[in-house]
Amino acid sequence: RKEVEQDPGPFNVPEGATVAFNCTYSNSASQSFFWYRQDCRKEPKLLMSVYSSGNEDGRFTAQLNRASQYISLLIRDSKLSDSATYLCVVNRGGSYIPTFGRGTSLIVHP
């Protein structure tokens, strides 16, 4: 099993839709979690950190489920500009090397 797994998609949704991605991780000692966004031919940029209690930033909500070892990202009222690849990042306790998932591709169409 890979350390961090994501459904590569693509998720193809209309504007205004709600879409959710999950990311599973294998190491129960994982301590911190992030979602990054990567646009085509650009570098990854932090979208949001994922806190144990869950957190929301505008249309984006991130959740952590430690029991089932996954994190999720919910995007409400999708915009065309949300089209990108969303990378899940997991930091194991005792390791300075973040582990990146391969990303989930989202395409929002008119």
Added chain:
Amino acid sequence: GAGVSQSPSNKVTEKGKDVELRCDPISGHTALYWYRQSLGQGLEFLIYFQGNSAPDKSGLPSDRFSAERTGGSVSTLTIQRTQQEDSAVYLCASRLGSAVQETQYFGPGTRLLVL
């Protein structure tokens, strides 16, 4: 500058030549990472620096790859005797410290094409 910068932005080279890729991290960031991303693939970790030391070089794919960091700032990734499979985007990221809660900030990458 405010962000991580990398140079060159694009590099085309012939098989067998050596290349040097440069990364300027955000000022004051002690942790620096190099990654490689092939077309349509995820990020592949190459090497991690804390200050000028590289406690983790486990991702370097072969002894043709080396990296150094000087003055706790600029880092150079060198690929000797390039091969076509080295073609990829090489991304550098920096982080303020080593705490796992801290965010990595990426540079725009160097697109390397080996002919």
